[in-house]
Amino acid sequence: MNTSQPRAIYYVVALQIWEYFSFYGMRALLILYLTNQLKYDDNHAYELFSAYCSLVYVTPILGGFLADKLLGNRMAVMIGAFLMVVGHLVLGASEMAPVFLYLSLAIIVCGYGLFKSNVSCLLGELYHPEDPRRDGGFSLLYAAGNIGSIVAPIACGYVQQEYSWAMGFALAAIGMLAGLVIFLCGNRHFTHTAGVNKAALHARQFGLPNWGWLLVLLVATPLLITVLFWKEWSVYALIVATVIGLGVLAKIYTKAENSKQRKELGLIVVLTFFSMLFWAFAQQGGSSISLYIDRFVNRDIFGYEVPTAMFQSVNGFAVMLCGVVLAWLIKEGVSGNRTVRIWGKFALGLGLMSAGFCILTLSARWSAAYGHSSMPLMVLGMAVMGFAELFIDPVAMSQITRIEIPGVTGVLTGIYMLLSGAIANYLAGVIADQTSQSAFDAAGAVNYAIDAYIDVFSEITWGALACVGAVLVIWLYQALKFRARRLAAQA
Structure with a gap:
C-alpha cells in the first residue's frame, strides 16, 4: 500500500x-x-x-x-x-x-x-x-x-x-x-x-x-x-444571510427521519450558539486587544520597540504548540458517553477564554496604576486564549461530520461558519466598540480611557465564565442521564 x-x-x-x-x-x-x-x-x-x-x-x-x-x-x-x-x-x-x-x-x-x-x-x-x-x-x-x-x-x-x-x-x-x-x-x-x-x-x-x-x-x-x-450597510447583508441559513437549518430539522437525527441537530445548534459567543470574545484579538497593546503595553526590548502587529503571532503559535502537546498526551477512549465529553471540552475551552481575559484585565489594571503593562503578561493572556480554541471548533466540526443525515454535512458546515464566523465577528465589533472611549486634553491630544478596556475585558471574563456555568449544567445533565441509562441496562 x-x-x-x-x-x-x-x-x-x-x-x-x-x-x-x-x-x-x-x-x-x-x-x-x-x-x-x-x-x-x-x-x-x-x-x-x-x-x-x-x-x-x-x-x-x-x-x-x-x-x-x-x-x-x-x-x-x-x-x-x-x-x-x-x-x-x-x-x-x-x-x-x-x-x-x-x-x-x-x-x-x-x-x-x-x-x-x-x-x-x-x-x-x-x-x-x-x-x-x-x-x-x-x-x-x-x-x-x-x-x-x-x-x-x-x-x-x-x-x-x-x-x-x-x-x-x-x-x-x-x-x-x-x-x-x-x-x-x-x-x-x-x-x-x-x-x-x-x-x-x-x-x-x-x-x-x-x-x-x-x-x-x-x-x-x-x-x-x-x-x-x-x-x-454590511449588517443588512449579514441579516439576509443569517435568515437564509436559519431557514435552511429549519428545513433540515423538519426533514429529519427520527428522534436520533433531531437530537444530533439540536446538539449542533447549541454547540454553534456557544461557539458564536466564544468567537465574539476571541476575535477581540485583532481589534480592541490590538489597540490596547498599541496604547498601553510596554513593547520595548533592549531599546527596540516590538511592532504591535507581531503580537498577532502569539495566537497561531499557541494553537500549534498546544495542539501538538494535546495530540501526544490525550488519546480519545471509546468508553463513556461522547456527548458528555463534548460538553466537557466546551466547558474547558470557554474556561480558558475566561482565564485569558482575566489575565488581560489584570494587565489593564496594571496599566491604569503604572501607565503601562508588561509584555510577558500580555503574551501569556493571548497564549491562553489561543489554547482555548483547540476545544471549540475541532469539537464542533467533528460532531457535524458525524451526523447521520445524508447530504447535509456541507450545508451545516456553511451555517456553522456563518454563525461562528460572520455573526461572531459582527458581535465582536459591537463589543470592541465599548472600548472606544476617549477625550482630548488642553493641547488637543487624544487621551484613551484605560478604564474602558478594564470594563470590557472584565465583562468578557465574567461573560465567558457564565457560559462555562451554562455548559456545565448541560454536561451534568448529560452525565446523570448517561449514568441512569447504564444502571438501567445493568439491572
Missing part, C-alpha cells in the same frame, strides 16, 4: 501557507492602519474591521457554488488568489482616497470567498474516497496554514514599522503572489482534478452565456461590497 502523499498536495500546502501569510499579515495591520495612519476614530475603525471580518465568512458560500457549477475547484482557487493579490496592492494606495480602502477590502473579500471554500475541496480531489492518506493530508494542510499565520504578523509588522504601511501590505500581496506562482508550477500534477465546466460556461441564460454572467458577477460583486463598506 502506498503511504506517501500525492505530489500535488505539496503545491496545495505551499499555496495555503502563503494564503494564510497574506490574509493574517494584512489583518494584523488593518486596525492599526485605520486608527494610526488614516486617523479614523475607534468607532469607525471597529465598524469597518468587523464588517470586513464578517463578510469574508459569507462570500465562501457563493464561491463554493461557482466552483461546483462552473469553474471547478482548481480554477476558483487560482482566481481567488489573484484577486487577493490585487486587493492587497490596491490597499497600499488607500491613503490617497477612502474609495481605494473600501474597494481593496471588497476585492480581498471576493478573493477569499473563491479561495477559502474551495482549497479544501481541491485537496479532497487528490484522494479516492477510501484513501487512508486523506486524514494525514488535511492535517498537513491545517498545520501549514498555522505556519503562515505565525510568520505573517512578524514579517509584515516589521516591514511596516521599518518602511511604510504600503510596504507592509505589499509584502502580504507578494506572499500571495509567491504562493500562486508555486501552485502554477505544479499544474501538471492536477490534470486529474475537475477543470472548468466548458459546456456550462457556454450555455446561455437570459440572453448571455454563463461566462458573460460570470464576468458581470466578478465585476459587480466587489462594487456591491464596496458600497456596503462605504455606506456601513
Whole structure:
C-alpha cells in the first residue's frame, strides 16, 4: 500500500501557507492602519474591521457554488488568489482616497470567498474516497496554514514599522503572489482534478452565456461590497444571510427521519450558539486587544520597540504548540458517553477564554496604576486564549461530520461558519466598540480611557465564565442521564 502523499498536495500546502501569510499579515495591520495612519476614530475603525471580518465568512458560500457549477475547484482557487493579490496592492494606495480602502477590502473579500471554500475541496480531489492518506493530508494542510499565520504578523509588522504601511501590505500581496506562482508550477500534477465546466460556461441564460454572467458577477460583486463598506450597510447583508441559513437549518430539522437525527441537530445548534459567543470574545484579538497593546503595553526590548502587529503571532503559535502537546498526551477512549465529553471540552475551552481575559484585565489594571503593562503578561493572556480554541471548533466540526443525515454535512458546515464566523465577528465589533472611549486634553491630544478596556475585558471574563456555568449544567445533565441509562441496562 502506498503511504506517501500525492505530489500535488505539496503545491496545495505551499499555496495555503502563503494564503494564510497574506490574509493574517494584512489583518494584523488593518486596525492599526485605520486608527494610526488614516486617523479614523475607534468607532469607525471597529465598524469597518468587523464588517470586513464578517463578510469574508459569507462570500465562501457563493464561491463554493461557482466552483461546483462552473469553474471547478482548481480554477476558483487560482482566481481567488489573484484577486487577493490585487486587493492587497490596491490597499497600499488607500491613503490617497477612502474609495481605494473600501474597494481593496471588497476585492480581498471576493478573493477569499473563491479561495477559502474551495482549497479544501481541491485537496479532497487528490484522494479516492477510501484513501487512508486523506486524514494525514488535511492535517498537513491545517498545520501549514498555522505556519503562515505565525510568520505573517512578524514579517509584515516589521516591514511596516521599518518602511511604510504600503510596504507592509505589499509584502502580504507578494506572499500571495509567491504562493500562486508555486501552485502554477505544479499544474501538471492536477490534470486529474475537475477543470472548468466548458459546456456550462457556454450555455446561455437570459440572453448571455454563463461566462458573460460570470464576468458581470466578478465585476459587480466587489462594487456591491464596496458600497456596503462605504455606506456601513454590511449588517443588512449579514441579516439576509443569517435568515437564509436559519431557514435552511429549519428545513433540515423538519426533514429529519427520527428522534436520533433531531437530537444530533439540536446538539449542533447549541454547540454553534456557544461557539458564536466564544468567537465574539476571541476575535477581540485583532481589534480592541490590538489597540490596547498599541496604547498601553510596554513593547520595548533592549531599546527596540516590538511592532504591535507581531503580537498577532502569539495566537497561531499557541494553537500549534498546544495542539501538538494535546495530540501526544490525550488519546480519545471509546468508553463513556461522547456527548458528555463534548460538553466537557466546551466547558474547558470557554474556561480558558475566561482565564485569558482575566489575565488581560489584570494587565489593564496594571496599566491604569503604572501607565503601562508588561509584555510577558500580555503574551501569556493571548497564549491562553489561543489554547482555548483547540476545544471549540475541532469539537464542533467533528460532531457535524458525524451526523447521520445524508447530504447535509456541507450545508451545516456553511451555517456553522456563518454563525461562528460572520455573526461572531459582527458581535465582536459591537463589543470592541465599548472600548472606544476617549477625550482630548488642553493641547488637543487624544487621551484613551484605560478604564474602558478594564470594563470590557472584565465583562468578557465574567461573560465567558457564565457560559462555562451554562455548559456545565448541560454536561451534568448529560452525565446523570448517561449514568441512569447504564444502571438501567445493568439491572
